Amino acid sequence: MSAPGQFAAGPGRGESSHGVRFVLLVLVCLALMLLDHESSQLARVRQGLSVAMYPIRVLVDFPFASWRNLQANLVDREALLDENQRLKREQLSASLRLQRLDALESENARLRELLDSTEVLGKRVLIAEILAVDLDPYRQRFNLNRGLADGVFVGQPLLDANGIVGQVVEVGPLTAEAVLITDADHAVPVSVNRNGLRTIAVGTGDSNRLRLPYLTNSADIQVGDLLVSSGLGGVFPSGYPVGKVIEVRIRPGQSFSEVMAEPISALDRDQEVLLVWAGEQDAAIPEAANLVEVK
Amino acid sequence: MSRADHDLFAPLVSLLLALVLSVLPLPDSIVAFRPDWVAVVLLYWSLIQPRRYGLFTAFWMGLALDTLSGSLLGQHALALLLIVYLSQRFHLRIRVFPVSQLAMTVIALLSLYEFMLFWVDGVAGRTVPLIERWAPVTTSTVLWILMLVFLERGRQQAEARM
Numbered sequence: 001m002s003a004p005g006q007f008a009a010g011p012g013r014g015e016s017s018h019g020v021r022f023v024l025l026v027l028v029c030l031a032l033m034l035l036d037h038e039s040s041q042l043a044r045v046r047q048g049l050s051v052a053m054y055p056i057r058v059l060v061d062f063p064f065a066s067w068r069n070l071q072a073n074l075v076d077r078e079a080l081l082d083e084n085q086r087l088k089r090e091q092l093s094a095s096l097r098l099q100r101l102d103a104l105e106s107e108n109a110r111l112r113e114l115l116d117s118t119e120v121l122g123k124r125v126l127i128a129e130i131l132a133v134d135l136d137p138y139r140q141r142f143n144l145n146r147g148l149a150d151g152v153f154v155g156q157p158l159l160d161a162n163g164i165v166g167q168v169v170e171v172g173p174l175t176a177e178a179v180l181i182t183d184a185d186h187a188v189p190v191s192v193n194r195n196g197l198r199t200i201a202v203g204t205g206d207s208n209r210l211r212l213p214y215l216t217n218s219a220d221i222q223v224g225d226l227l228v229s230s231g232l233g234g235v236f237p238s239g240y241p242v243g244k245v246i247e248v249r250i251r252p253g254q255s256f257s258e259v260m261a262e263p264i265s266a267l268d269r270d271q272e273v274l275l276v277w278a279g280e281q282d283a284a285i286p287e288a289a290n291l292v293e294v295k
Numbered sequence: 296m297s298r299a300d301h302d303l304f305a306p307l308v309s310l311l312l313a314l315v316l317s318v319l320p321l322p323d324s325i326v327a328f329r330p331d332w333v334a335v336v337l338l339y340w341s342l343i344q345p346r347r348y349g350l351f352t353a354f355w356m357g358l359a360l361d362t363l364s365g366s367l368l369g370q371h372a373l374a375l376l377l378i379v380y381l382s383q384r385f386h387l388r389i390r391v392f393p394v395s396q397l398a399m400t401v402i403a404l405l406s407l408y409e410f411m412l413f414w415v416d417g418v419a420g421r422t423v424p425l426i427e428r429w430a431p432v433t434t435s436t437v438l439w440i441l442m443l444v445f446l447e448r449g450r451q452q453a454e455a456r457m
Contacts, residue, residue: 018349018384021350022350022376022380025351026373026376028354028369029357029369029372029373030373031369033369033370033415035368036367036368037367037419046362046368049358049359049361049362052359052362053362056311056315056318057363064320133363136366139365185421
């Protein structure tokens with residue numbers, strides 16, 4: 001670089017004040033990180049910053065959203081007719097199953113009454129779009145276009161048409177940040193649908209693998225078993241599909257076997273997810289109870 | 296465009312663009328090689344106009360990046376502050392380096408940047424794969440050199456015309 005003439009003189013106001021400012025700002029950063037890590041006192045600050053960053057998120061999402069719109073507008077008639085017929089067939093079979101479900105639900109309510117256990121209230125859901133914004137590539141997180149204004153809360157479960165997707169970890173006024181069940185820092189309490197065996201499915205950081213590290217060698221689990229959420233822990237509603245076991249490796253000499261599962265939801269392909277206000281009156285999430293809307 | 300307009304316009308737009316680029320969705324195969332856009336652009340402006348773009352710019356850009364990427368608040372800010380401070384501390388020396396030596400300096404600074412991010416992640420107990428952390432350093436360095444060469448040439452032409 002042989003053009004020193006274009007460089008301005010220096011950071012200005014003397015080297016020592018430059019150093020002092022650096023130290024002060026570093027201290028501010030350290031304090032912020034400490035507060036952010038240890039407590040939720042910075043929620044307000046984060047929300048403010050989140051609003052300030054909203055235009056950037058929308059700007060980044062815009063081309064992708066308009067491309068999707070364009071694609072939706074350019075579908076030809078044949079394809080629409082096909083889709084319509086397919087949806088009608090699906091609707092028919094779904095409504096048949098729903099009729100059975102209605103009967104089962106009322107039966108379930110009667111049985112619960114007999115057992116005097118807590119009543120399952122209706123669940124309110126809201127469709128949220130996933131913003132096409134890449135977050136930290138080392139963690140499985142994404143932004144949603146719903147926030148405090150829609151009543152989204154931290155710890156809220158996210159579902160799609162197939163099963164459990166993840167949960168909300170941070171809420172801003174207009175957007176929310178959610179974590180997938182396959183994030184390396186996330187775990188879902190599950191039970192095996194076949195026999196009710198309870199365990200925990202831990203994320204791997206790979207969006208189509210879950211790990212079940214807490215199963216002993218003698219546990220009754222086989223390839224193909226469906227894992228559903230067990231409802232323990234109070235975050236996820238019980239009985240929703242989470243994954244399918246794809247590999248069981250028993251390691252003699254180790255007390256736990258190595259079991260891998262594949263998530264049921266299309267975690268890396270979803271564009272819309274459902275935010276669920278779980279109806280169950282659970283003591284573990286008092287905030288959720290206030291938001292319940294009986295339908 | 297007058298000189299004053301130019302001085303304010305290009306840095307602001309480039310910093311904003313850097314923010315956008317650092318969250319733009321990329322295919323999975325190349326996402327690990329995404330350059331640290333903000334660090335690169337900030338380093339450039341803090342060397343070119345150290346009076347105007349320095350520690351405070353680094354701090355605010357860092358907070359913006361923290362908010363966008365959902366990391367710990369202050370994590371990117373700290374890493375950016377550190378490299379901007381070092382580059383400004385030695386900017387009189389850095390600015391007369393030949394390109395090869397400049398590349399080495401930038402590699403060192405960006406490695407430090409990645410290391411700070413990695414370190415804070417580690418202290419905060421977040422799981423991070425180590426190897427992939429270093430891929431952006433190479434792409435960022437190449438980007439930095441390219442940017443410096445191109446922008447400097449454009450600037451000289453602009454000055455010559457004035």
